[in-house]
Amino acid sequence: MAGGSASHILRKYSSRHCNVIRVSSLLSNRCLHHCTQSKPSKPPNSPNFVIPSLINRLICYNPQFKLLNFDKLLFSTLVENGDSVLHSENGDSGLKVVAGYEHVGARDPLDVYRALRDSPEGKKRTQSDWDVLIEIFRSFSKSGWASNQALAVYIGASFFPTAAHNFRNFFFKKCGDDVSKYLVELGPGDAAERFLFPIFVEFCLEEFPNEIKRFRSMIDSADLTKPHTWFPFARAMKRKIIYHCGPTNSGKTYNALQGFMEAKKGIYCSPLRLLAMEVFDKVNAHGVYCSLLTGQEKKHVPFSNHIACTVEMVSTDEIYDVAIIDEIQMMSDRYRGYAWTRALLGLKADEIHLCGDPSVLNIVRKFCSETGDELCENHYERFKPLVVEAKTLLGDLRNVRSGDCVVAFSRREIFEVKLAIEKQTNHRCCVIYGALPPETRRQQATLFNDQDNEFDVLVASDAVGMGLNLNIRRVVFYTLSKYNGDKIVPVPASQVKQIAGRAGRRGSLYPDGLATTLHFEDLDYLIECLKEPFDDFTKVGLFPFFEQVELFAGKLPNVTFPKLLEKFSENCRLDGSYFLCQHEHVKKVANMLEKVQGLSLEDRFNFCFAPVNIRDPKAMHHLLRFASSYSQNLPVSIAMGMPKGSANNDTELLALESKHQVLSMYLWLSHHFKEETFPYVKKAEAMATDIADLLGKSLIKACWKPESRTQAKPKPLVKKDGYERPRSIIKLHETKRLEKSVLPGHLEKVAA
Ligand SMILES: Nc1ncnc2c1ncn2[C@@H]1O[C@H](COP(=O)(O)OP(=O)(O)OP(=O)(O)O)[C@@H](O)[C@H]1O
Numbered sequence: 001m002a003g004g005s006a007s008h009i010l011r012k013y014s015s016r017h018c019n020v021i022r023v024s025s026l027l028s029n030r031c032l033h034h035c036t037q038s039k040p041s042k043p044p045n046s047p048n049f050v051i052p053s054l055i056n057r058l059i060c061y062n063p064q065f066k067l068l069n070f071d072k073l074l075f076s077t078l079v080e081n082g083d084s085v086l087h088s089e090n091g092d093s094g095l096k097v098v099a100g101y102e103h104v105g106a107r108d109p110l111d112v113y114r115a116l117r118d119s120p121e122g123k124k125r126t127q128s129d130w131d132v133l134i135e136i137f138r139s140f141s142k143s144g145w146a147s148n149q150a151l152a153v154y155i156g157a158s159f160f161p162t163a164a165h166n167f168r169n170f171f172f173k174k175c176g177d178d179v180s181k182y183l184v185e186l187g188p189g190d191a192a193e194r195f196l197f198p199i200f201v202e203f204c205l206e207e208f209p210n211e212i213k214r215f216r217s218m219i220d221s222a223d224l225t226k227p228h229t230w231f232p233f234a235r236a237m238k239r240k241i242i243y244h245c246g247p248t249n250s251g252k253t254y255n256a257l258q259g260f261m262e263a264k265k266g267i268y269c270s271p272l273r274l275l276a277m278e279v280f281d282k283v284n285a286h287g288v289y290c291s292l293l294t295g296q297e298k299k300h301v302p303f304s305n306h307i308a309c310t311v312e313m314v315s316t317d318e319i320y321d322v323a324i325i326d327e328i329q330m331m332s333d334r335y336r337g338y339a340w341t342r343a344l345l346g347l348k349a350d351e352i353h354l355c356g357d358p359s360v361l362n363i364v365r366k367f368c369s370e371t372g373d374e375l376c377e378n379h380y381e382r383f384k385p386l387v388v389e390a391k392t393l394l395g396d397l398r399n400v401r402s403g404d405c406v407v408a409f410s411r412r413e414i415f416e417v418k419l420a421i422e423k424q425t426n427h428r429c430c431v432i433y434g435a436l437p438p439e440t441r442r443q444q445a446t447l448f449n450d451q452d453n454e455f456d457v458l459v460a461s462d463a464v465g466m467g468l469n470l471n472i473r474r475v476v477f478y479t480l481s482k483y484n485g486d487k488i489v490p491v492p493a494s495q496v497k498q499i500a501g502r503a504g505r506r507g508s509l510y511p512d513g514l515a516t517t518l519h520f521e522d523l524d525y526l527i528e529c530l531k532e533p534f535d536d537f538t539k540v541g542l543f544p545f546f547e548q549v550e551l552f553a554g555k556l557p558n559v560t561f562p563k564l565l566e567k568f569s570e571n572c573r574l575d576g577s578y579f580l581c582q583h584e585h586v587k588k589v590a591n592m593l594e595k596v597q598g599l600s601l602e603d604r605f606n607f608c609f610a611p612v613n614i615r616d617p618k619a620m621h622h623l624l625r626f627a628s629s630y631s632q633n634l635p636v637s638i639a640m641g642m643p644k645g646s647a648n649n650d651t652e653l654l655a656l657e658s659k660h661q662v663l664s665m666y667l668w669l670s671h672h673f674k675e676e677t678f679p680y681v682k683k684a685e686a687m688a689t690d691i692a693d694l695l696g697k698s699l700i701k702a703c704w705k706p707e708s709r710t711q712a713k714p715k716p717l718v719k720k721d722g723y724e725r726p727r728s729i730i731k732l733h734e735t736k737r738l739e740k741s742v743l744p745g746h747l748e749k750v751a752a
């Protein structure tokens with residue numbers, strides 16, 4: 001009831017300023033706060049009892065207590081809620097204002113503003129009052145809260161300081177005694193900011209109509225709310241969504257693929273090129289013609305109605321009978337999530353199979369209720385529980401066994417581990433990490449899976465976590481912390497589960513999966529991660545289409561592209577279920593390409609999404625060169641020689657990786673721009689294949705110490721007493737409980 005009364009006032013307030021949603025919510029909080037928090041500052045029996053401030057405000061708003069019903073309603077609510085009210089001495093039931101300038105705080109901000117505006121020059125104030133007022137306005141102009149709230153009335157963050165400065169000048173010029181005294185009484189802080197803010201709003205509405213209008217149209221053009229309405233065709237369809245929900249190795253993708261292969265026309269959307277290639281091979285092997293489409297390669301199979309693609313490449317124009325979106329939980333990925341969101345909302349398919357863990361199930365349910373799509377949930381269990389081997393490797397890589405996959409989280413560590421294992425044992429190691437081309441990863445995977453050779457141990461990064469079906473008996477975590485671009489952090493539980501889930505795949509040589517750590521100290525963390533329930537993500541990623549950026553650019557004509565991206569992320573509006581995907585890498589490329597003249601906005605946008613390692617100066621140099629040639633309408637040359645042979649040391653290996661990435665970028669660009677501008681596609685493909693081959697050969701003989709691509713290496717978190725391992729993410733008592741129950745040699749079954 002109290003809320004209803006307060007919102008009545010708010011409705012009145014907001015009806016004067018339509019769209020002042022956030023301001024009204026702020027006021028709502030404020031009023032509700034007063035309704036529930038305002039208590040007499042002195043006991044009710046005190047003769048100087050101060051009436052709760054909100055009642056004061058209402059009395060001032062309508063002193064006769066006659067005109068507006070809501071005053072009474074709110075008043076009675078306050079009384080019901082236990083707020084006491086004094087009767088006046090002469091016995092009438094009116095309320096009495098007894099304290100200094102409190103009544104000022106209760107006045108309608110519009111009245112206060114008008115009174116200030118229409119008043120002659122303000123009164124002189126004492127030096128001490130001046131000092132307080134200056135401080136109040138200083139803190140107001142720096143207030144993140146006020147700046148943020150001002151967005152609701154279309155005062156942009158960049159204009160806020162100017163508006164606040166003008167407001168201050170206006171106030172100092174016009175302000176009479178009562179308002180300044182009231183402010184001085186409040187002193188610098190939240191209360192003064194909250195009192196000033198609505199007056200500031202009135203001031204801005206009157207003083208800056210053009211700025212507000214301009215900012216408003218800019219904001220409207222950066223509106224990313226209701227993304228499901230961006231796909232009217234998909235909305236017009238009644239789609240059936242089938243969520244294959246379960247942990248790793250539970251048959252989700254397998255089951256979804258059955259429906260896909262039976263369909264007349266189908267699309268499979270993969271998180272990785274490698275997985276798209278695997279499905280492409282598998283489906284064709286089953287006699288269903290299927291083409292392949294990734295950013296870098298198009299393999300058209302004649303007569304095919306099926307396509308396996310990477311999720312970024314999915315077409316929302318084509319109509320399909322069946323679509324699969326694999327690893328749907330990637331919708332919540334902070335960099336790439338937008339691609340999954342777009343596929344889910346935009347795919348024109350009668351039946352869409354989503355495969356993934358349950359972490360986005362709730363949000364998919366919500367989307368389906370919004371879109372009207374039918375949702376059908378299929379829940380799965382792991383074929384066999386994953387077993388944690390509590391003995392660990394006791395810190396000694398000599399305890400590695402055939403079929404082990406040792407997981408490390410940096411290229412450097414991967415090569416260190418490979419070197420150590422090959423030096424200290426008779427095992428030979430294959431390696432898989434993100435910087436390797438998919439072809440080389442696949443070659444390494446085949447080498448490891450094949451039993452007729454000496455390569456029986458795999459050393460891999462988290463790149464092994466998704467998709468590949470490998471003959472892994474046991475996953476051994478070399479460490480459970482990794483560099484996140486800023487500092488060393490514990491590997492998130494969801495990723496630990498995903499990686500550990502690679503052990504013991506159905507149909508592999510080792511259907512019973514094991515997981516453990518190199519060091520005993522890490523074991524608790526592994527167990528905790530595997531026991532952790534799946535996250536429940538409430539937001540998924542979104543990124544604007546080029547058309548949306550273009551519309552926004554129309555509102556900011558003289559702004560560079562990097563600045564435009566910055567402004568867009570500052571000003572875009574999103575619904576509560578979405579976040580804007582991080583795009584630091586896009587901005588970095590945009591900055592570099594700023595000096596290239598003659599690129600259209602669309603060209604710039606597309607160049608910024610090219611797959612480039614922004615930490616590799618050589619790759620960045622090639623991208624700049626490609627963009628420069630393109631902008632001059634010149635045929636873009638590869639301008640890169642073939643290496644003489646396989647690598648003999650880590651520097652040469654890094655150079656091979658780098659060259660392959662540049663070729664991969666060339667191929668990507670050739671598929672995203674006018675083909676005639678990238679005339680050396682065939683040559684680039686041949687070179688890429690040869691380099692992938694050389695990389696494979698190099699890895700087989702690799703037995704050298706790794707080097708870093710860049711000088712700046714992540715610093716491990718070192719304490720005085722040495723390297724600090726990731727701390728438990730579960731409460732301490734839980735850890736202690738586990739310590740008691742998990743003894744070396746004991747096997748604990750944990751479903752991952
Ligand atoms: N019904 C089945 N008959 C035969 N093999 C199956 C069956 N179900 C799954 N498999 C095999 O089990 C392995 C794991 O299945 P699948 O890849 O579908 O698991 P998943 O749940 O998608 O795992 P992840 O989460 O790791 O992607 C695959 O090699 C798959 O071919």
Ligand SMILES: [Mg+2]
Nearest residue numbers: 252253254355
């Ligand atoms: Mg799968």
